Amino acid sequence: MYTQSFTVGDGNQAPQKPIPFTSQQDAERLAAFDACIADDGRIEAQDWMPDAYRKTLVRQISQHAHSEIVGMLPEGNWISRAPSLKRKAILIAKVQDEGGHGLYLYAAAETLGTSRDQMLNDLHTGRAKYSSIFNYPTLTWADVGVIGWLVDGAAIMNQIPLCRCSYGPYARAMVRVCKEESFHQRQGYESLLVMMQGTDGQRAMVQDAVNRWWWKCLAMFGPPDADSPNSALGMRWGIKRFSNDELRQKFVDAIVPQAKVLGVTLPDPDLKWNAERGHYDYGAIDWDEFWATVNGNGPCNRERLATRVKAHEDGQWVRDAALAHARKQAARRQQEAA
């Protein structure tokens, strides 16, 4: 999974601002909080924290969790059509990992006092956002490889710094998530390497998938720094360690040599090494398309949400059965104790 920097507001929320403290006690707590952040310490669930910090984290971690479970859908579509038993086993493992990431992250968000029901309800009613990258279709098998290489690759760039996030439960969840994301990226790249050694048709399929996904992956890092009102606060609070543009640049610099090894062209005529900056320059991103998709008008927004809601509804009997079992166990324990 997956981010679009997690700085995109849900619904009509205004950017978070620090709230003024109201009492001497609050002032002391805020000073202790600030000192912990300045010292690169970790804030834990039971610690006092400013309201805006809590709200920012709930929004970011829940958007992240939603992205993980919606992210299962585009690739899940290919499990039944994988070209070999080996590829099918790898893809099942990857999609299952993403479900696990969603679970760790919902659990981390719950430590901040929000409930899973509330978060899922926000997702299913369209109030909460998830990464827009999953609102595009996976047209061929090459898309599965490209998603691993580029989408999971962009996710890793975004998520490795989150292992040092100031909120302890989130930071700890990210350590395992990042290890699994690294496997996701490698399996994608390896499957593309194999396709590139195949037929002309397979090579064309890989190039076509790269052409369709490249710009969307650059947009995954979120709006440019100048247009990211929540970013500065996230950086001050130690939630974000690098800005959207810094992470995007790191991604471009890492991917260009990988594309050369693979033998594909990245679809950007402005992409070139800038010796003065020591980085690759790249062309302009179409932010109108990004915002249209974030706001619900991408090619698959409705389909993804409908699939997710149906999966949740189809799973109602499992939740009911688990609750009935728990009630039975509790009654039995009570009887035994009596």
Ligand SMILES: [Fe+2]
């Ligand atoms: Fe993930």
Ligand SMILES: [Fe+2]
């Ligand atoms: Fe992943």
